[in-house]
Amino acid sequence: MKSIVVIGAGMGGLAAALRLRHQGFQVTVLEKQARPGGRSGIIEEAGFRVDPGPTILVMKSAFDETYQSLGLDINRRLDFVQLDPNYRVYFHDGTFIDLFSDIHRLASEVEKIEPGASFGLQRFMASGERKYALGMDFVDRNYDHITDLMNPVAGLRLAQTRSYERLYNQVGRFFKTDKLQKAFSFHSMFLGLSPFDALAMYSLITYADLALGMWYPKGGIYSIIEDMLDIAADLGVEVRTNAPVRQIAIENGRVTGVYLESGEFVPADLVVSNADLPYTYRCLVDPAHRKHYPNTRLDKMQYSCSGYLLYLGVDKTYSHMRHQALYFSEDYRANLDAIFKTKTLPEAPSFHLNLPTVTDSSLAPKGHSLIYILAPMPNLTAPINWQQAAPIVREQLLTEIEKIVDPNIRRHIVWERQYTPEDFQNDINAVHGTAFGSLAQGFFQSAYFRPHNKARDIEGLYFVGQGTYPGIGMPMVLLSAKLVTERIVKEWHSNIPKV
Numbered sequence: 001m002k003s004i005v006v007i008g009a010g011m012g013g014l015a016a017a018l019r020l021r022h023q024g025f026q027v028t029v030l031e032k033q034a035r036p037g038g039r040s041g042i043i044e045e046a047g048f049r050v051d052p053g054p055t056i057l058v059m060k061s062a063f064d065e066t067y068q069s070l071g072l073d074i075n076r077r078l079d080f081v082q083l084d085p086n087y088r089v090y091f092h093d094g095t096f097i098d099l100f101s102d103i104h105r106l107a108s109e110v111e112k113i114e115p116g117a118s119f120g121l122q123r124f125m126a127s128g129e130r131k132y133a134l135g136m137d138f139v140d141r142n143y144d145h146i147t148d149l150m151n152p153v154a155g156l157r158l159a160q161t162r163s164y165e166r167l168y169n170q171v172g173r174f175f176k177t178d179k180l181q182k183a184f185s186f187h188s189m190f191l192g193l194s195p196f197d198a199l200a201m202y203s204l205i206t207y208a209d210l211a212l213g214m215w216y217p218k219g220g221i222y223s224i225i226e227d228m229l230d231i232a233a234d235l236g237v238e239v240r241t242n243a244p245v246r247q248i249a250i251e252n253g254r255v256t257g258v259y260l261e262s263g264e265f266v267p268a269d270l271v272v273s274n275a276d277l278p279y280t281y282r283c284l285v286d287p288a289h290r291k292h293y294p295n296t297r298l299d300k301m302q303y304s305c306s307g308y309l310l311y312l313g314v315d316k317t318y319s320h321m322r323h324q325a326l327y328f329s330e331d332y333r334a335n336l337d338a339i340f341k342t343k344t345l346p347e348a349p350s351f352h353l354n355l356p357t358v359t360d361s362s363l364a365p366k367g368h369s370l371i372y373i374l375a376p377m378p379n380l381t382a383p384i385n386w387q388q389a390a391p392i393v394r395e396q397l398l399t400e401i402e403k404i405v406d407p408n409i410r411r412h413i414v415w416e417r418q419y420t421p422e423d424f425q426n427d428i429n430a431v432h433g434t435a436f437g438s439l440a441q442g443f444f445q446s447a448y449f450r451p452h453n454k455a456r457d458i459e460g461l462y463f464v465g466q467g468t469y470p471g472i473g474m475p476m477v478l479l480s481a482k483l484v485t486e487r488i489v490k491e492w493h494s495n496i497p498k499v
């Protein structure tokens with residue numbers, strides 16, 4: 001039986017391990033941290049259960065398909081709730097709108113901000129539907145040759161939707177007010193791109209959120225990781241924590257296993273790395289074995305942004321709040337330019353606000369709430385001293401939370417934790433402390449142009465997760481697990497009985 005080592009127990013690493021085991025391979029997962037999950041990790045303290053990273057899922061079909069491929073039904077194992085509205089969007093002047101999935105309710109909301117905007121909304125959604133179809137043509141497939149990009153139908157959709165334009169500019173054709181332009185363009189931030197630079201194609205994410213819905217699993221996102229670990233135990237996948245890999249062993253151009261920091265050698269026929277791809281090449285593969293990925297190439301890649309996160313446990317509940325919200329500071333461009341261009345601390349940060357206890361009281365002690373605040377920040381290529389910056393950002397965020405949630409919020413905080421770009425780097429080896437994923441999803445780092453899930457120079461080395469295609473976000477890393485499994489099965493399967 002062929003043996004596979006998966007480096008990293010992020011969602012993509014775990015999904016690949018389960019799929020490969022199901023296909024008959026012997027699989028061992030080696031995770032650096034004390035608990036699996038990676039960016040989809042967990043903090044459990046003082047009676048609070050916090051998802052420190054992802055809080056919500058879109059494209060639920062990717063989760064359904066992952067389980068179906070294992071002969072399981074995720075909906076029988078976990079309890080999903082659809083959010084509606086998806087988000088409440090707060091503006092600097094205290095006004096807000098709810099982004100409902102229900103298109104009629106959404107139309108009334110946009111009319112409140114901009115009379116006549118419901119017509120723009122209809123056109124925006126129709127264009128989003130075509131962009132979504134266009135995106136899906138490129139997402140669910142392995143790439144070997146540049147000719148794999150050739151697709152006449154996709155070419156037509158590209159031209160019809162002008163997906164090659166800048167996102168923010170194009171949103172301005174559908175909505176006139178600055179407020180709606182913000183509300184319908186921010187999604188590219190989750191791919192590590194400023195809406196001022198991202199391709200208009202990425203409004204497909206806004207479309208997917210609104211048309212396909214946003215889902216929350218009871219118990220939080222980590223309940224998915226916990227369930228995957230149960231399945232791993234049932235299938236016989238070995239998951240070792242506190243097992244950081246120091247080097248991928250390569251002999252005569254092919255992998256032979258991995259060395260742990262402890263000095264232990266774990267032999268393997270194949271290695272699948274779920275650790276950040278640029279980190280894997282730079283730190284785990286000797287330069288002599290990676291002529292296609294020298295440090296000079298890794299240096300030139302476009303890295304995505306990071307984030308500052310504040311988690312608060314408070315001894316109060318807030319019935320006026322929605323589960324998910326966004327706050328936009330007045331000068332959106334200045335905020336985004338600070339993150340992506342000047343790489344300085346934003347003067348007035350915009351942020352994502354999450355109160356999961358609105359939907360799920362099990363995450364906090366009775367009568368308490370959990371408040372999660374995520375402010376996108378420059379990554380660690382910026383000369384920011386986070387020891388000094390963290391208290392400044394915390395203060396800015398609390399000042400806004402006083403306006404949005406509770407003027408007396410500080411009096412009710414009973415538990416608090418924060419997470420900075422340095423933590424992303426130290427905890428999970430995130431390159432430059434990037435948050436959502438390491439490589440920004442610009443055109444030249446997408447589809448065929450994103451690093452492939454198979455190393456060109458080293459036989460038996462593969463990749464899974466956000467660093468390879470299709471890219472960033474939980475549904476995408478689940479798809480990457482599907483794609484790398486298909487590739488490995490095609491290349492290495494020799495009548496192995498399925499588990």
Ligand SMILES: Cc1cc2nc3c(=O)[nH]c(=O)nc-3n(C[C@H](O)[C@H](O)[C@H](O)COP(=O)(O)OP(=O)(O)OC[C@H]3O[C@@H](n4cnc5c(N)ncnc54)[C@H](O)[C@@H]3O)c2cc1C
Pocket residue numbers: 007008009010011012013030031032033036037038039040052053054055056057058243244245246274275276307309374427428429435436437464465466467472473474475477
């Ligand atoms: C704050 C935040 C909010 C987000 N919100 C959402 C959201 O709402 N919805 C959504 O879909 N996505 C969201 N994302 C993105 C999503 O979480 C990630 O894209 C996805 O989880 C990445 O998964 P991955 O499989 O690529 O692995 P990662 O989670 O990156 O895990 C990689 C693993 O490799 C391990 N590792 C690294 N080096 C080594 C080594 N040398 N040896 C052993 N192990 C190693 C790490 O410890 C880690 O466990 C969010 C991310 C963040 C940070």
